Amino acid sequence: MTIEILGISVLWLFLFGYVIVASIDFGAGFFNAQTLLTGKHHIVNTVIQRYLSPVWEITNVFLVFFFIGMVGFFPKTAYYFGTVLLIPISISIILLALRGSYYAFGTYGTKGHKGYTLMYGVTGVLIPASLTTALIVSQGGFIKETAAGTLELDYVALFTSPFAWSIIVLSLVSVLFISASFLAYYSSVAEDKGALKLFRKYTWIWSFPTLITALGIIIEMKWHNQDHFQGMLNLWWVFALSAIAFAVSLWFLKKARYGWSFIFVVLQFALAFYAYGVSRYPYLLYPNLTIYDSFTNETMAISLVVVFILGLMLLIPSLYLVFKLFIMNKPYIKKGV
Amino acid sequence: MESVEFSRYLSMLTLSVHVVFATVGVGVPLFIMVAHWLGLKRNDDHYLLMAKRWAHGYVISVAVGVVTGTAIALQLALLWPRFMEFAGQLVALPLFMETFAFFFEAIFLGIYLYTWDRFKNPKHHFYLLAPVLIGGAMSALFITSVNAFMNTPQGFAVLNGELTNISPLLAMFNPAMPTKVAHVLTSAYMTAGFILASIAAFHLVKGNRHEYHRKGLALTMKVAFVFTIATALVGDLSGKFLAEYQPEKLAAAEWHFETEGEAPLVLFGVLTETNEVKYAIKIPYALSFLVHSNFTGEVTGLNDIPEEYHPPYIIHYFFDIMVSIGIGLMLLSLVYVIGLKFNWSIIRSKVFRWGLVASGPLAMVAIEAGWWFTELGRQPWIMRGYMTTAEGATTSPYVWAMFIAFAVLYFILMVGTIVVLTRMFRKNPVENEIEKIREKGSVAV
Ligand code: HDD
Numbered sequence: 001m002t003i004e005i006l007g008i009s010v011l012w013l014f015l016f017g018y019v020i021v022a023s024i025d026f027g028a029g030f031f032n033a034q035t036l037l038t039g040k041h042h043i044v045n046t047v048i049q050r051y052l053s054p055v056w057e058i059t060n061v062f063l064v065f066f067f068i069g070m071v072g073f074f075p076k077t078a079y080y081f082g083t084v085l086l087i088p089i090s091i092s093i094i095l096l097a098l099r100g101s102y103y104a105f106g107t108y109g110t111k112g113h114k115g116y117t118l119m120y121g122v123t124g125v126l127i128p129a130s131l132t133t134a135l136i137v138s139q140g141g142f143i144k145e146t147a148a149g150t151l152e153l154d155y156v157a158l159f160t161s162p163f164a165w166s167i168i169v170l171s172l173v174s175v176l177f178i179s180a181s182f183l184a185y186y187s188s189v190a191e192d193k194g195a196l197k198l199f200r201k202y203t204w205i206w207s208f209p210t211l212i213t214a215l216g217i218i219i220e221m222k223w224h225n226q227d228h229f230q231g232m233l234n235l236w237w238v239f240a241l242s243a244i245a246f247a248v249s250l251w252f253l254k255k256a257r258y259g260w261s262f263i264f265v266v267l268q269f270a271l272a273f274y275a276y277g278v279s280r281y282p283y284l285l286y287p288n289l290t291i292y293d294s295f296t297n298e299t300m301a302i303s304l305v306v307v308f309i310l311g312l313m314l315l316i317p318s319l320y321l322v323f324k325l326f327i328m329n330k331p332y333i334k335k336g337v
Numbered sequence: 338m339e340s341v342e343f344s345r346y347l348s349m350l351t352l353s354v355h356v357v358f359a360t361v362g363v364g365v366p367l368f369i370m371v372a373h374w375l376g377l378k379r380n381d382d383h384y385l386l387m388a389k390r391w392a393h394g395y396v397i398s399v400a401v402g403v404v405t406g407t408a409i410a411l412q413l414a415l416l417w418p419r420f421m422e423f424a425g426q427l428v429a430l431p432l433f434m435e436t437f438a439f440f441f442e443a444i445f446l447g448i449y450l451y452t453w454d455r456f457k458n459p460k461h462h463f464y465l466l467a468p469v470l471i472g473g474a475m476s477a478l479f480i481t482s483v484n485a486f487m488n489t490p491q492g493f494a495v496l497n498g499e500l501t502n503i504s505p506l507l508a509m510f511n512p513a514m515p516t517k518v519a520h521v522l523t524s525a526y527m528t529a530g531f532i533l534a535s536i537a538a539f540h541l542v543k544g545n546r547h548e549y550h551r552k553g554l555a556l557t558m559k560v561a562f563v564f565t566i567a568t569a570l571v572g573d574l575s576g577k578f579l580a581e582y583q584p585e586k587l588a589a590a591e592w593h594f595e596t597e598g599e600a601p602l603v604l605f606g607v608l609t610e611t612n613e614v615k616y617a618i619k620i621p622y623a624l625s626f627l628v629h630s631n632f633t634g635e636v637t638g639l640n641d642i643p644e645e646y647h648p649p650y651i652i653h654y655f656f657d658i659m660v661s662i663g664i665g666l667m668l669l670s671l672v673y674v675i676g677l678k679f680n681w682s683i684i685r686s687k688v689f690r691w692g693l694v695a696s697g698p699l700a701m702v703a704i705e706a707g708w709w710f711t712e713l714g715r716q717p718w719i720m721r722g723y724m725t726t727a728e729g730a731t732t733s734p735y736v737w738a739m740f741i742a743f744a745v746l747y748f749i750l751m752v753g754t755i756v757v758l759t760r761m762f763r764k765n766p767v768e769n770e771i772e773k774i775r776e777k778g779s780v781a782v
């Protein structure tokens with residue numbers, strides 16, 4: 001394995017971690033707001049509050065790790081993505097900031113205002129959509145060079161592309177699917193029957209749309225980016241495994257084995273995510289950047305890997321402690337102490 | 338106006354907002370730790386309650402710090418893509434490590450907060466503060482080393498436009514790093530001390546005579562006094578560093594045009610069209626002393642530096658503000674500490690207490706002034722000697738719109754923080770909490 005591949009694999013892992021934890025978080029916010037409108041808020045409120053408060057900073061750190069790591073391992077991406085993504089990513093930052101302040105002000109301080117809870121729910125859908133633009137742009141075809149030799153995002157092409165919109169839809173439905181699946185499991189641990197019933201229903205509702213949009217995107221890829229489409233075809237069996245994991249997760253859901261059901265949902269996404277990543281090898285940005293021509297120098301790469309390993313040795317025990325104390329701690333989940 | 342101007346304003350805005358929370362984030366854990374330790378040692382619930390209340394307020398500040406920190410980290414790539422492309426190859430290491438340090442801090446802070454009554458041995462709960470303190474200090478160390486690198490880049494060579502001989506450790510441990518890191522840390526502890534002191538003094542001014550506030554005031558002022566001295570000492574070293582490595586910054590800060598010995602220190606005043614200094618307070622020999630520790634040493638003047646590399650002369654005022662506040666707060670805390678020992682009644686007077694109330698905000702102003710001084714003083718470079726600010730900036734034409742959007746965002750965050758903090762403590766005054774402790778027999782509720 002070359003060090004370029006090691007680097008991108010580590011980053012892809014972080015991104016995957018972020019996608020999963022952030023989806024749970026975003027989706028929870030959305031359900032929180034949705035039930036507020038449909039009058040079922042009291043059913044889900046405790047489960048959501050109890051899970052969300054201690055972990056939101058950890059979620060945020062995954063994102064920071066990802067892009068600091070990206071700039072570290074592949075400094076050229078800072079130039080390309082930094083130049084063209086000013087507006088979409090600034091919007092994401094602002095939404096993330098509003099969301100972070102909900103925790104700061106709502107959870108630690110005083111009880112949240114109703115409008116604030118709704119705003120918080122809405123950011124849960126808008127953030128995935130705005131962050132996804134980075135991924136869409138990386139597929140190529142949306143960056144144009146101006147006469148002066150600078151780069152610009154082609155907004156018209158972006159907003160009129162069905163391909164781009166399908167990816168945004170996929171990001172939304174998967175957020176809701178992953179989140180519902182996790183919260184169903186969480187409420188089953190908390191032995192909260194009402195919440196469990198609701199989240200089980202939401203998991204069913206959002207499962208098939210996820211599968212269908214994902215398939216749709218693979219097909220659209222044929223017209224959008226022939227190379228990448230070919231790469232995906234070569235890995236058809238991994239996508240097939242992902243579909244099987246999807247079926248297994250629903251089977252477990254039916255059998256009321258919520259923990260296993262959630263694990264297979266994660267597995268489904270992991271397989272598809274990695275297959276998608278591998279199939280675009282070696283491109284970071286079609287057709288301008290590959291992992292080889294944007295790579296940092298060897299010395300920096302090695303020192304980053306070393307620091308990464310040392311850092312993990314410090315963090316994994318601490319994360320384990322958090323997990324034991326808050327996330328997987330039955331008395332805490334039930335009572336909140 | 339051009340993108341580069343707005344990029345500068347937006348960086349300025351985001352960093353100036355972030356540094357408020359970052360300073361609190363680095364500094365306050367020290368005070369929580371001291372209070373908690375005193376509480377355990379003297380078996381005094383007042384100190385334990387102090388640690389607990391400070392920690393609760395602290396969390397809100399950290400949360401907003403995370404939000405604004407995430408904004409800067411992304412904005413570095415959005416506003417300065419060329420710079421990040423270049424610097425990413427050299428200083429990605431400390432940037433990466435900062436994230437780890439912060440993560441470490443946040444995890445243990447979370448655990449500390451929610452586990453007041455979970456440990457059999459209360460000392461174990463206290464030990465959780467060590468990683469919080471260390472994590473905050475390391476965060477500051479790593480990020481400041483990146484900023485130091487922008488001032489004195491090293492650890493690489495440029496050969497035919499290609500970077501070679503790269504050494505991430507040399508880049509991190511550059512000449513500006515020791516003084517900068519030390520000054521940032523000491524000033525953060527000092528500022529956090531004065532801020533907490535302000536709050537205690539405010540309650541006393543308002544006629545609250547509770548022992549809790551007096552204990553808090555005495556504790557914070559004593560520690561802040563120590564760090565005020567440390568900050569001034571390291572500040573002096575920073576001046577010596579500048580004279581050697583960034584003479585243009587020091588000369589501009591001092592409006593020092595002719596290279597000469599026996600140079601005076603110039604405070605305030607105005608600069609005429611012909612670069613003459615008027616109405617200033619001049620302390621004879623002091624600049625030579627600051628630079629060389631003797632009264633005759635020669636100090637490089639601006640006339641020996643090409644005009645296009647002169648930083649804006651306005652940094653003189655920022656330097657003056659920082660130094661005046663530093664000396665003022667040193668005197669204030671000195672009087673307080675001595676007065677406490679000899680039981681002077683002046684330190685209980687209303688005027689003096691209002692002075693204490695002002696100390697926290699003033700210290701924060703000094704922090705801002707210090708950063709504006711050092712960052713403006715680096716102009717026109719973004720990376721001194723290698724890349725100008727204009728070369729590093731984005732070409733996107735929409736930076737102005739983002740500037741407005743972020744300004745609104747920070748306004749909301751600032752107002753929100755203030756409202757939430759005051760409401761939180763108002764709803765839950767110390768007297769009630771002490772009453773509760775009496776009933777339950779423990780601080781942990
Ligand atoms: C409470 C805040 C505070 C106080 C009272 C002082 N400083 Fe300061 N100073 C800072 C807070 C600060 C800072 C915000 O931390 C800076 C900005 C950048 C940096 O490295 O530290 C800084 C920078 C800074 C620099 C520029 C370093 C560089 O560009 O590399 C010098 C020369 C001094 N200071 C000198 C002093 C002196 C002689 C002081 C005498 C009392 C002093 N400072 C008080």
Ligand code: HEM
Pocket residue numbers: 345346348349352353355356359417480481483484705708709712713715716718719726
């Ligand atoms: C947190 C305290 C800080 C404050 C208040 C601050 C303040 C400022 C100000 C006022 C400017 C505008 C200068 C100008 O363009 O005229 C600026 C620019 C900038 N700062 Fe800082 N700064 C801080 C720390 C840092 C650190 C730690 C870094 C590096 C990681 C950094 C990186 C930059 C960059 C890249 C620019 C834009 C380029 C430039 O204008 O030279 N700053 N900052």
Ligand code: HEM
Pocket residue numbers: 060061064355356358359360361362363398399400401402403404405406407408409410413436439440473476477480481521
């Ligand atoms: C010298 C100036 C700075 C100091 C002392 C400092 C310190 C801190 C501290 C203590 C925190 C934790 C939040 C808190 O406790 O309030 C924090 C958060 C953060 N800071 Fe700063 N910071 C500085 C400048 C910067 C700059 C220039 C960047 C951008 C590269 C940055 C990036 C971040 C990020 C990304 C976070 C959020 C942590 C996360 O979610 O991973 N900071 N900073």
